[in-house]
Amino acid sequence: MNAPVSALRSYLEDICGSAYVSSDPEVLYTYGSDQTLHLHFPFDLLVKPGNPEEISKILQYCNRHNIAVVPRGGGSGVAGAALPVKGGVVLSLERLNRxxxxxxxxxxxxxxxxxxxxxxxxxxxxxxxxxxxxxxxxxxxxxxxxxxxxxxxxxxxxxxxxxxxxxxxxxxxxxxxxxxxxxxxxxxxxxxxxxxxxxxxxxxxxxxxxxxxxxxxRPRTEVMLLAGFCCLEDALGMVMALKAAELSPTATELICENALQLTAAYLKERQPLVQDGINTHLLIEFQEPDQVIMDHRLDAVSAILQQHRCVDVLVATTATEKERVSKLRYAIGEAMNSFGTTYRDVDACVPLSGLQQYIETVTAICNRHQVPLICFGHALDGNPHAMLLLSNKATQAELAALAAAADEIYGYVTTHGGVVSGEHGIGWLQQQYLPLQFDENRLSLTRQIKSMLDPGNIMNPGKAAL
Amino acid sequence: MNAPVSALRSYLEDICGSAYVSSDPEVLYTYGSDQTLHLHFPFDLLVKPGNPEEISKILQYCNRHNIAVVPRGGGSGVAGAALPVKGGVVLSLERLNRxxxxxxxxxxxxxxxxxxxxxxxxxxxxxxxxxxxxxxxxxxxxxxxxxxxxxxxxxxxxxxxxxxxxxxxxxxxxxxxxxxxxxxxxxxxxxxxxxxxxxxxxxxxxxxxxxxxxxxxRPRTEVMLLAGFCCLEDALGMVMALKAAELSPTATELICENALQLTAAYLKERQPLVQDGINTHLLIEFQEPDQVIMDHRLDAVSAILQQHRCVDVLVATTATEKERVSKLRYAIGEAMNSFGTTYRDVDACVPLSGLQQYIETVTAICNRHQVPLICFGHALDGNPHAMLLLSNKATQAELAALAAAADEIYGYVTTHGGVVSGEHGIGWLQQQYLPLQFDENRLSLTRQIKSMLDPGNIMNPGKAAL
The missing domain is CATH 3.30.465.10 (Uridine Diphospho-n-acetylenolpyruvylglucosamine Reductase; domain 3)
Known part of the structure; x- marks a missing residue:
């Protein structure tokens, strides 16, 4: 431990108590990563302050001594926002839990x-x-x-x-x-x-x-529908019809053919609506204040499903039924991991009117670069997840193909009214794509805000293109 | 016209065309005021740019020459945000109307x-x-x-x-x-x-x-209800019941006894539910996607109205009926003006749980200072308007009493979880109360943001406590 780190440690222990400061390598290994690929970064000290006043003192000290501070929540991020890429201090909020x-x-x-x-x-x-x-x-x-x-x-x-x-x-x-x-x-x-x-x-x-x-x-009623379609086009037609009919579902999860096949193969037991003639699923949820309104909604949805070539539909009202119809959707992540792969999660959000063209474009780009693609997610928001799969033993050529495909996809997104991230953030992983979305005037405003509040650049440095 | 103003005029005419630059005293008189009391301020030039590029050039010029610029919309503000209190240029957005x-x-x-x-x-x-x-x-x-x-x-x-x-x-x-x-x-x-x-x-x-x-x-159905109560307490009980029953009305306009009496006296024809035994009105509106859901809502409301001692209720579904039941609510402003008075509009927003206590406190403060009070407005948001009336021939003592009452009200609001303005803004009129709501750390952040973006302080100077 070098001299500045030793002084920092004493200071942090004085403020928070020694029980809440750690440099244990195993602990640091854990806190040096989040859910982003298999990345992890070394850093000096983990601190777990107990209140805002302690955090205030820590930030003042780190500002004086030019030490990087990375705030950390549950570590669930997939864009690397919580990774301590410049070392320094990881500041966990876990004790502020009331x-x-x-x-x-x-x-x-x-x-x-x-x-x-x-x-x-x-x-x-x-x-x-x-x-x-x-x-x-x-x-x-x-x-x-x-x-x-x-x-x-x-x-x-x-x-x-x-x-x-x-x-x-x-x-x-x-x-x-x-x-x-x-x-x-x-x-x-x-x-x-x-x-x-x-x-x-x-x-x-x-x-x-x-x-x-x-x-x-709190909505008093909640119903899930699993609807099977013969093709992407029909499923997206249903999404547009739900929108046009103003039914305001609480979820419209699209599961494309690639995600459906991979996950159905991964899960041992047979899953509902995995059958000939169905290659795309739509998991639709409604939450309503009471049963009268819910029944009224379901009547309307039923009519629309028939009009939109839904091959079959299952209605789930109990917890057991909901688990059954949503199991495949929630197993997609595990299924992707189980095949010895990791993935580059492209989380672009596009205008709903361009959703079908976006999915077709992503598919064509991945085919051309021979990058395996798994596509599923938040259809009505124009925010499907395009997972570009990468073998854990990927060659340089495969890595290059994935990077080229991602570049093309983000290029398409940002020239068609979309954004680089709908919900996962920019963090460490997606920084390079931000200048595709924003012009220099807009980027300069963000940098100006950053240097106004954090002129020493101690807060989570090396992130979000700042 | 002094030399800098003459140079400014030439510059603005070059950019926007001479038809869109004015120093006509009558025009300037109009643009020197908004809907705030009877205030108006002199300024040098009115400019009506045609696009953002022209505005960009104007702001760059004014920045170089340290000239105040006041952006102006429709001039409907009641907090004085559009008043050119430091003179300079009023920049009207009226030509950007597509x-x-x-x-x-x-x-x-x-x-x-x-x-x-x-x-x-x-x-x-x-x-x-x-x-x-x-x-x-x-x-x-x-x-x-x-x-x-x-x-x-x-x-x-x-x-x-x-x-x-x-x-x-x-x-x-x-x-x-x-x-x-x-x-x-x-x-x-x-x-x-x-x-x-x-x-x-x-x-x-x-x-x-x-x-x-x-x-x-677009909601396909809209219904208004005018409900009469014998007292404020019953009307507010109804508001709380609407909240508890999760009926999500689109309006819950409270009309207190003072507003009801003043406006009923002002309007020539007799208004609905102006009768013995009713001294408080609640104008409730629902917008729903269709008639089935609307009928379901109205059934629920009807039961709640009975439980909450509603003396009488009128249901309005046609445009004529709606105009009839809402006429008194929308005439309150005119009624206040017609009595030869203007008013100080206290637009505080308080937590709903403290609404009744807030109205009682405002009433007591105004009584003590002998300031006439008219109270009405957005009950479910905790945002009633407390209008402190002021004669157009007010004496210094009356002005002082009004100021003292306003000070006390804002003091109460900001020590009871409320804010100085719910919807009208800070502008010119309410600046002095902002430090009651925010501590120095928070105020310093706003000032920092202001000086980051506008170091020359040309944009609407003298406003919003900046």
Missing amino acids: ILGIYNVDGYVIAEAGVVTADLCKAVEQQGLYLPVAPSSMSFSFVGGNVATNAGSIRSCRYGTTAQQVMNLEVVLPDGRIIWTGANVRKNATGVNPTQLFVGSEGTLGVITKVVYRLIP | ILGIYNVDGYVIAEAGVVTADLCKAVEQQGLYLPVAPSSMSFSFVGGNVATNAGSIRSCRYGTTAQQVMNLEVVLPDGRIIWTGANVRKNATGVNPTQLFVGSEGTLGVITKVVYRLIP
Whole structure:
């Protein structure tokens, strides 16, 4: 341990207590990675502060001594935003794990940044309320991380992404100032409001320590439909029809032929609607306030499914039935991993009107570069995931082919009204593509905001093209 | 005309054409005021640029020569945000009045900043879509002004304020850079997103030139209910019951006894539910996708009204009926003006759980200071308007009493979880109260953002406590 690190360690131990500072290599190995490919990075010290005041002191010290600080939530990111690519300190929010208040009449919840997403959702549901922030990582992701990455979910097509639920934030700025960005009221017209500046900022502008989320009433009914189609075109026709009929489903998960075949082969037992004549699935969910409205919705959907050449449909209302119809969808990730591959997750979001052309283009690009493709995800949001598979023993040529395919896809996306990431973020992995999306004026504004708040560039350096 | 103004005039005429530059005293008198009290301010030149490129050149020139620039929309503000309090140039957006595209499948509209709000709403409704940005000034306010002030409306209780509808903005920054802040897609996780920084910034950070609004399906049914109660407590009990029953009305306009009496006396013909035993009104609106869901809602509301001591209720479904039941609500402003008074509009927003206590406190404060009070507005949002009346011939003592009452009200609001403004903004009139709401750390962040983007302080100087 070199002298500056030793001094840093003493300082951190003085502030947080020695139990909450670690340089154990095994611990650091774990915290040096997230869910991004198989990447991990070395760094000096892990610190687990207990409150915003401790974080303020840490940031002030690191600013004085030019030490990189990487805030870390649950480590569920797939774009590498939590990777300590410049070493330094990893600052875990895991001890800030209290739900501070659920306000039923006023319709909001205050939680510390380190609360696990699923725990918060469960707590508010027990009060008859609902927090529609449900990323697939919700069993281990933190609410602070959801905000820092503007996390989406399968339910964004009804409820929007995390940004839409954030009412107010407590943030420790890089110079140590602790601020509340907004207010806990339903309407707020009190001038410049910096709240949303921190949503999606991926730890580059400060440390989010408390989150105030708007809550809505808990839907009392929820139904899933698994619909099978003979081809992509019919399934997307159904998505457009759902949109046109204004039925506002809470999920419209598309499972393309490649994802369906891979996952059906991976799962041992036979899955529903895996049969001749069906090569594309659509998993549709509705949440409604009560049974009368749900029945009314389902009547309308039923008519539309018939009009759109749905080959077969299963309706799931119990937990067991829902698990059965959604099992294949949720096993796609495991299936991809089990084949000895990792994957480059292309998470572009495109206008809905261009969705079919986007999927066809991605397929053609991958075919041409001989890169295996698995395509599935959030159809109604124009945000399918295109997973470019990569063998763990990939050759240089295969790596080059994957990179070339990704370049072409992002080139297409950004010249057709789309964005580089719909929900996974820019982080470390996607930085090179940001200049495709934004011109120099826009990029310069982001850099200006960064250097205003963090002139020493200590916060999560080397990320988000900053 | 002094030398710098003459040079400025030549420059502006070169850029925009002489037809679009004016120093006519009558024109300047009009553009030197908005809807704020009877205030107006002198300034040098009015300019009406035709596109963002012209605005960019104007801002660059004014930056070099340290000339104040006040962007102006429809002039509907009541907090004085558009008043040229430091003179200089008033930059009207009225020529940027084109709707550039309505994208039905993708669910958004692109409009120039100078489009009149009601025109845009009408245009999207003709396409079967709906823009729930409906401030009471919508017949003459501009969409750019709605964004710049984060305008609310009677329908914010269902749809939120303008902020919730903004997807992307084109902004001319004070140094002349023209940027698009975000992207026209449903999900966007591409790092720091400055879009919402400009929402509610009241012309202090740049000139908003184009607005992209999210659209929702047009509700096919709309019903208004006018409910009469014997007292404020019963009416607010009904508001809480609507909230608890999760009925999500699109309006819950409270009309307190003082507003009811004043307006009923002002209107010549007898108004519905103005009768013995009723001293408080609640105007409730529902918008639903179809008649089945509407009927289901109305059944539920009917039961709740009976439980909450509603004295009488009128149901309005036709345009004529709606006009009849809402006439009194919409005549409150005229009624206040007709009595030879103007008013200080206290537009605080408080937590719903504290609404009744807030109204009682405001009433007590006004009684103590002998300031006439008219109270009405957006109950479910915790955003009633407390109008402190002021005679046009007010004495110094009356002016002092009004100021003292306003001070006390804002002191109460900001120590009880509320904000100084729910929808009207800070502008010129409410600046002094902002430090009650925000601590120095938070205020310093806003100032930092301002000086980052506008180091010369040319944009709308003297506003929003900047």
